[in-house]
Amino acid sequence: MNSQELRQVFIQFFEKKHHTFVPGSSIVPENDPSLLFVNAGMNQFKDVFLGKDSSFNRAVNSQICIRVSGKHNDLEDVGKDLTHLTSFEMLGNWSFGDYYKKEAIEWAWSFLTETLRIPKYRLVATVFNEDDESESLWKDITDINHAQIVRCDEKDNFWEMGKTGPCGPCSEIHVCLSDEPINFELNQDVINDGRFIELWNLVFIQFNRLNNGELEPLPNKHVDTGAGFERLCAFLQGSQSNYNTDLFLPTIKKIERLTGIAYSDDDSGMPHRVIADHVRTLCFGIADNVFPSNEGKGYVLRRLLRRACRYAKKLGVENPLLYECVSDVVNSLKDHFTHLKDKEEVIKRVVLAEEESFLATLSSGLQMFEQIKAHLVAQKSTSLSGEDAFKLYDTYGFPIDLTSILAEEAGISVDFKQFDELLNKQKERSRKAASFEQQALDNAQQHVSHGQFDGLDLHLAEDLNIAKGGEARIIHDRDEKVGMARHHSATHIVHEVLRRRLGTHVHQAGSLVDSHRLRFDFSHFESISSQEQDHIEKEVNDIIQSNLKIDTFHTDLESAKKSGAMALFGEKYDKDNVRVVKMSDFSVELCAGTHVQNTEMIERIKIISETAISAGTRRVEAIAGTENIKEYLKKDIRALSENMQSQLEKYEKKVSKNMEKSWGDFSDKWQECSNRSIEKCDVGEMEEYIRKIKNCSFCILIVKKEQYNVSSFSLTTFTFPSHSTSDVSSCNTTLSAVMVLSS
Structure with missing residues (x-):
């Protein structure tokens, strides 16, 4: 059975049992600051579990999960064995206060043994030590061999999504890798000794873990199950390796062709596995508008890409290779994850740009590491200082995990504590450099220039007598407010035009708006030519002159999204009350800022710069308003004139000096031959x-x-x-x- 067939069979099995198919969510958690990436199929159903949403009581879906940080972090194991992945697909069925343990166990056993026809003698069920009910159900409603039911402790059979949130006991189904009947005693240690692979986890959610660690009962009991899609594929396709399936083999074969090195399941195949896995995760991340950067989610992708580059170099590759594997990943997944095909070219260009950037520094960084290693050998030391590790990180862009890999291969330890201290000092210096901000009565304005203050806004006044509930009058600068509104509305138009001209991968990565200019940061992987900037500016001005009416209204988040409103990446919104800014049929965004009433009030804009602020992020600066543009151009011409005059004076001095020298040489020669006849x-x-x-x-x-x-x-x-x-x-x-x- 191929991967596409397996996915469809699973979904159809539970649809027949009255489950609603819910498409998988983005890998970027929505309104959940506790997670960097979606790491389980139930993440998008958290509000349903907590009783805040009751759209359906049974669901089935397929969800891409990424586990490269926090409690669930598989990064270090990827490539070393044949099963671990940084991104994987989770098949799941859920009950929200509807059926419970009996149905979950019965249907899981039926799907595995009857639909997929996995031999019963190879399957083992585990239950939580204190969960007598689940053990009894396994014995009563299935025909599993009772000797193949194993009790396990909290470490293996009590499921928690994170430090807080829904949790509960679970029952796991494992398959024996040997095709022979199980004729040995089973216990928790045996289950984990490499002879078995977990296929499915049935989680019985009945508690909510609080911040203080205590468990409180949930209003209703729920079921959350997760079946490892790649592991099921491997078993059904006759392999013990996730990488020997139709999900990864096309990519691995491409790596073989590009490098000339055959793949193997042993340690020599680790580079192939790392590259195939990491490229797949990069595809899912970039398709969901996460771009490699130096912080947060973007930094995770950058680490993965650089780690994959390092393993490509182990295969003797000196030029970009990862981007050439993107199409193979997309083709293996496009039938279900159609957005990958839509974003294929964007993914390839982003990966290529990032590869080229890193490879330019990798060689020099490796040379520096070799110098450090040689020095340590000469000193008979086996410890790399945090200072040297930080230098590799800060100067050559080496992630600390890449330095760790190189050090481990050389039998050298790394002083991570000192590295962390230096890194924190650098962050503290950066924080202090940007910590002082002030604006006039910003918390009382309808819109501030950028973001919010981190903490309380404090306004000082002398001899001010005010009483609670009293009236206050704020006198604002009208020109300041109009300028702010003009530039804010212009920012929305610039954003939409950039998306239409450059691609839908363009998303806001930051912005600043004041009464005199706008600054817009956005995700993009290459510079914008002067000609393209002219086209963008013209298109923006054409929209402005169209005199589009700008409407604002409040609604709930879900309704806003259904209306086509664009939410800003990484922004947190009130689920029940958001403000929508709509410019006719041209642009719809969630926004709380001040805007003009129609686009013609913006008058026109002028793009004054386009630069890179990091790999994968560009910045456009522009000014709006006819008088504002005139004033800018006057200053620009004046500055240009002054610069030209300065350069001319320097040139004149240089020419004069050179002429004096040349004439001096000529005079010397003339004097030398002055006594000679001139014919x-x-x-x-x-x-x-x-x-x-x-x-x-x-x-x-x-x-x-x-x-x-x-x-x-x-x-x-x-x-x-x-x-x-x-x-x-x-x-x-x-x-x-x-x-x-x-x-």
Whole structure:
């Protein structure tokens, strides 16, 4: 059974049991600051578990999960074995206060043994030590061999999503890798000793873990199950390796072709596995608008890409390779994850740009590491200092985990504590450098220029008598407010035009708006040409002149999204009350800022710069308003004029200095030959005369400009000693003397 068939069979099995199919969510958690990435199929159902949403009581879906950080972190194991992945697909069925343990166990056993026809003698069920009910159900409603039911402790059979949130006991189903009947005693240690692989986890959610660690009963009991899609594929396709399936083999075969090195399931195949896995995770991340960067989710992707580059280098690859594997990943998943196909070209371009950037520094970084290693060997030391590790990180862009890998291979330990101290000091310096902000009565304005203050806003006043519930009047600067609104509305138009011209991968990565300008940061992987900037500016101004009406209204988050409103990446929204800014049919965004009433009030915009602020992130700066643009252009012309004048003065001084030196040299030569005779000749005799004097080291030809046009006569046929062929045919006709010097 291929992967596409397995996914469909699973979904259809539970749809027949009255489950609603719910498409998998983005890998970026929505309104959940506790998670960096979606790491379980139930993440999108958290509100349903907590009783805040009751749209359905049974669900089935397929969800991509990423586990590279926090409690659930599989990164270090990826490539070392044949099963661990940084991104994996979880098949799941859920009950929200509906059925419970009996149905969950019965249906899981039925699907595995009847639908997929997995031999019953190879399956083992585990239950939580304190969960007598689940053990009894396994014995009563299935025909599993009772000896193949194993009790386990909290470590393996009590499921928690994170430090807080829904949790509960679980029952896992494992398959024995050997095709022989199980004829040995089973216990928790045996289950975990490598002879079995977990296929499915049935979680019985009945508690909510609080911040203080205590468990409180949930209003209703729920079921959350997760079946490892890649592991099921491997078993059904006759392999013990996730990588020997139709999900990964096309990518691995591409790596073999590009490197000329065959893949193997042993340690020599680790680079192939790492590259295939990491490229797949990069595809899912970039398709959901997470771009490699130096912080947060973007930094996770950057680490994965650089780690994969390192393993590509182990295969002897010096040029970009990862981007060439993108199409193979997309083709293996496009039938179900259609957005990957839509974003394929964007993914390839982002990966290529990031690869090229890193490879440019990788060689120099490796050289630095080799120097450090050689020094340690000479000193008979096996410990790399945190200072050296930080230098590799800060100067050469080496992630600390890459340094750790290199050190581990060389038998060297790393002082991670010192590294963390240096890194925290750097962050503290950066924080302090940007910690002081002030604005006039910002918390009382309808819109501030950028973000929010981290903490309380404090306004100081002297001799001010106010009472609770009293009235206050705020007098604002009208020009300031109009300018702010003009630039804010212009930002929305710029955003939409960028998406239409450059691609839907463009998303806001930051912005600043004030009364005189706008600054818009966005996800994009290459510079924008001057010609393209002109097209963007024209299109924005065409929209402005269209006099589109700008409406604002409040609604709930779900309704806003259904209306097409674009939410900003990483922004947190009130689920029940959001503000929507709609510009006719051109743009719809969630926004709490001040805007003009129609686009014509913006008047026009002028793009003044386009730069990179990090790999994968660009910045456009622009100004809006006719008078504002005029004032900017005046200043720009004035600055240009002053710069040109300054450059001209420098040039004049340089030319004057050079002329003085040349004339000084000429005077010295003139003085040297002042006692020599100066012969005269007519124009017609000049060529003959030059032949006579061709061996002299210095001569001056005096030519009367009214008699002879220098530009019509060439000396190219005369070669002077130690001097290249001379040609004065281009000399100005006003010259009255030609000086020919030999070296």
